[in-house]
Amino acid sequence: MKALGSSGWKGPVKFRMPTAENLVPIRLDIQSEGQRYKDAFTWNPSDPDNEVVVFAKRTVKDLKLPSAFITQIAQSIQSQLSDFRAFEGQDMYTGEKIIPIKLDLRVNHTLIKDQFLWDLNNFESDPEEFARTLCKDLGVEDPEVGPAVAFAIREQLYEIAIQSVASARESRLSKKGRRGSDHGSASKASGLSMDLVKLFSFKSSVVRKRKDLDVYEPVVDLLTSEEVDALEAREERHAR
Amino acid sequence: MAAKASDSGGSGEILPITPSLSETTSGVTAASQSTQPPSSTSDVDAVCVPSYSRWFSWTGIDDCEVRSLPEFFNSKSSSKNPKFYMYLRNSIIKQYRDDHPRKISFTDVRRTLVSDVVSIRRVFDFLEYWGLINHSSSSSAKPLKWDEKSAGDASSEPPTTVKETAKRICNGCKSICSVACFVCDKYELTLCARCYVRGNYRVGINSTEFKRVELSEESKKVWSEKETLQLMEAVMHYGDDWKKVATHVTGRTEKDCVSQFVKLPFGEQFVKESDSEDSLEAFDQIKGSADLESGGSDKEGSSPNKRMRLTPLADASNPIMAQAAFLSALAGTKVAEAAARAAVTALSDVDYEAEKNASGDPNRQEANGGEITNSKRAWADAKSLIQKEEQEVEGAIKEIVEVEMKKIRDRIVHFEKLDLEMERSRKQLEDMKNLLFTDQLNIFFHTRKARKSEDRVDVQT
Numbered sequence: 257m258k259a260l261g262s263s264g265w266k267g268p269v270k271f272r273m274p275t276a277e278n279l280v281p282i283r284l285d286i287q288s289e290g291q292r293y294k295d296a297f298t299w300n301p302s303d304p305d306n307e308v309v310v311f312a313k314r315t316v317k318d319l320k321l322p323s324a325f326i327t328q329i330a331q332s333i334q335s336q337l338s339d340f341r342a343f344e345g346q347d348m349y350t351g352e353k354i355i356p357i358k359l360d361l362r363v364n365h366t367l368i369k370d371q372f373l374w375d376l377n378n379f380e381s382d383p384e385e386f387a388r389t390l391c392k393d394l395g396v397e398d399p400e401v402g403p404a405v406a407f408a409i410r411e412q413l414y415e416i417a418i419q420s421v422a423s424a425r426e427s428r429l430s431k432k433g434r435r436g437s438d439h440g441s442a443s444k445a446s447g448l449s450m451d452l453v454k455l456f457s458f459k460s461s462v463v464r465k466r467k468d469l470d471v472y473e474p475v476v477d478l479l480t481s482e483e484v485d486a487l488e489a490r491e492e493r494h495a496r
Numbered sequence: 497m498a499a500k501a502s503d504s505g506g507s508g509e510i511l512p513i514t515p516s517l518s519e520t521t522s523g524v525t526a527a528s529q530s531t532q533p534p535s536s537t538s539d540v541d542a543v544c545v546p547s548y549s550r551w552f553s554w555t556g557i558d559d560c561e562v563r564s565l566p567e568f569f570n571s572k573s574s575s576k577n578p579k580f581y582m583y584l585r586n587s588i589i590k591q592y593r594d595d596h597p598r599k600i601s602f603t604d605v606r607r608t609l610v611s612d613v614v615s616i617r618r619v620f621d622f623l624e625y626w627g628l629i630n631h632s633s634s635s636s637a638k639p640l641k642w643d644e645k646s647a648g649d650a651s652s653e654p655p656t657t658v659k660e661t662a663k664r665i666c667n668g669c670k671s672i673c674s675v676a677c678f679v680c681d682k683y684e685l686t687l688c689a690r691c692y693v694r695g696n697y698r699v700g701i702n703s704t705e706f707k708r709v710e711l712s713e714e715s716k717k718v719w720s721e722k723e724t725l726q727l728m729e730a731v732m733h734y735g736d737d738w739k740k741v742a743t744h745v746t747g748r749t750e751k752d753c754v755s756q757f758v759k760l761p762f763g764e765q766f767v768k769e770s771d772s773e774d775s776l777e778a779f780d781q782i783k784g785s786a787d788l789e790s791g792g793s794d795k796e797g798s799s800p801n802k803r804m805r806l807t808p809l810a811d812a813s814n815p816i817m818a819q820a821a822f823l824s825a826l827a828g829t830k831v832a833e834a835a836a837r838a839a840v841t842a843l844s845d846v847d848y849e850a851e852k853n854a855s856g857d858p859n860r861q862e863a864n865g866g867e868i869t870n871s872k873r874a875w876a877d878a879k880s881l882i883q884k885e886e887q888e889v890e891g892a893i894k895e896i897v898e899v900e901m902k903k904i905r906d907r908i909v910h911f912e913k914l915d916l917e918m919e920r921s922r923k924q925l926e927d928m929k930n931l932l933f934t935d936q937l938n939i940f941f942h943t944r945k946a947r948k949s950e951d952r953v954d955v956q957t
Contacts, residue, residue: 276575279612300612307614314617318601382575384610388583399587399608406610 268347271421274413276382278302280340281410286328293321293329296407298384301337308333340414348420349427353377357412359474363404365484366396367477374409376416383409394476543596546627554586561585564622567615576615584609584619592629599630666691678706679743707743719756727753728760844876 272278279298286293295315312329315321359370370390375381387406396402464472479487551558557578562569568581587609592600606616623629666688678692679685685706692706719727723745730744730753742750824832 277612297606298612300614303614311613311617314602318603384575387610402610403607
């Protein structure tokens with residue numbers, strides 16, 4: 257593929273979340289003494305480490321979990337944080353990537369399905385603000401949906417960032433020439449990214465094709481309690 | 497099945513709060529209990545906010561918020577801005593108030609706010625500290641800072657460990673003395689009862705050197721009459737030596753003695769001699785201290801008793817001030833005032849000669865020419881200037897008064913002259929009247945004579 261003059265090659269960037277706030281998505285799923293605790297939230301890695309224990313203690317106290325959970329929660333958070341920090345020194349190539357982000361989550365009674373494009377190069381992007389606006393625009397009443405949406409977006413961005421680090425390492429090892437197009441093709445292996453070139457070439461228009469419209473429209477479903485129970489039972493069966 | 501965006505349910509409530517909160521406010525009521533119908537602010541429970549949090553307003557940010565949570569206001573990151581802070585703060589408070597009086601927990605809040613959890617925690621702690629959340633009017637007035645070490649509830653008192661300051665540890669067995677202990681001041685030993693009995697002390701010490709000190713709780717707070725009397729005696733004898741005083745007073749530590757002595761009402765002045773003697777001595781001392789900066793040291797020897805008695809009061813680093821303080825306390829306010837005034841005038845007289853004031857100071861003394869510091873000289877300068885001005889003013893007033901008097905005198909003289917004139921003219925008038933009268937009389941007589949002579953003539957012919 258030709259390297260176009262307009263799409264200059266972007267040098268490697270130090271790993272970080274490609275968002276305005278470098279926040280890490282943390283997922284917890286701890287089972288102990290017959291109780292299961294599942295949670296997902298975002299954490300700021302620049303906060304001091306004692307915050308982890310404080311958070312664990314408060315959560316256990318607020319949710320009235322047995323105190324054995326404190327250490328487990330703290331450990332889980334710490335390990336995810338250190339994984340994140342392990343990536344931090346390394347390079348990643350973001351390329352000219354616009355990726356589709358998919359939302360498919362259920363929070364209490366609200367079901368959200370959505371897909372949209374996200375510019376990975378925009379380091380000023382803010383999933384939190386996106387989530388807030390989404391919930392406001394869709395009139396979502398449950399306030400727990402917002403954080404879940406932000407978390408989902410962050411998780412996907414995190415995944416892609418990790419992959420780009422891996423691909424950067426691969427390309428360095430294979431000692432190929434530094435060409436932006438190569439990285440573009442390497443990242444295509446993830447199967448999801450699109451090339452700006454293709455998207456905004458003068459042959460195609462910016463307006464989305466009709467058949468894609470349904471895919472990119474947000475869908476909010478309010479479930480009844482029975483549907484929720486049914487879904488939960490199904491999930492648990494899958495988990496086992 | 498699929499609800500389109502335009503048709504989402506239940507968002508019709510309009511609550512009187514800034515628009516950025518709309519999704520959380522209506523959401524809260526739906527989330528908390530699915531069976532309850534969403535009720536807007538129908539609850540009449542008043543939410544009480546402590547008075548030290550009066551600054552809070554929904555739409556504004558106060559200084560204390562900026563100070564306590566600087567991360568939102570230092571513009572280091574574009575998303576951590578004041579607007580975001582207000583979103584967090586207002587959502588938390590709204591959520592709490594919707595469910596008032598139930599206390600809101602951090603986890604409740606962080607699950608509903610789109611943000612990283614540590615920022616939420618900081619805002620939450622800040623609001624809880626200031627009583628804007630989870631404040632119950634029955635709890636103690638002081639807000640308690642969330643202590644990470646205390647795993648207990650934030651609203652309960654942190655476990656206070658009362659440290660007994662007067663706890664005595666036995667020198668012999670290193671255990672805490674409980675009921676009674678034995679103190680030897682000579683070698684600064686404290687022994688518990690057991691060690692004392694066993695003779696667990698150094699070779700050179702006699703058992704008679706020890707004094708028994710009771711450690712029961714009651715004797716700590718209240719000083720009995722006997723103890724107070726002992727204290728006063730001890731102070732009179734030993735003065736500044738609090739160790740000896742403590743030994744004299746059975747059962748009290750040095751600190752206790754000192755603090756009790758300070759608390760004693762000094763109007764009583766158990767140990768004072770006669771007033772006048774004191775005042776003269778006090779005055780001499782002050783004068784002496786005015787002369788020399790450090791020359792007060794030889795005065796110290798003269799009345800050690802008095803000085804030592806009151807050193808607890810005057811704990812100033814400046815020795816002269818300390819001395820002046822205790823002397824003034826000793827001598828009483830009026831005498832001290834007079835003495836101070838005299839000292840002041842004496843000071844000003846030291847370098848400046850006699851032309852200064854004769855303005856009624858009762859105890860004018862010649863000061864021995866000693867050293868005076870620059871500040872004192874400047875102060876004396878100022879004093880003399882003030883006096884000069886006063887005199888000038890007085891002179892001016894005198895002159896004015898004289899002039900006025902002169903004016904009045906002149907007028908009086910003038911009036912007197914006029915008066916004299918009047919008298920004279922009156923007299924003249926009178927004289928003239930008299931003359932006129934005599935003239936008239938003369939004429940009358942003449943006419944009468946003439947008529948008579950006419951009549952005679954008529955008769956003759």
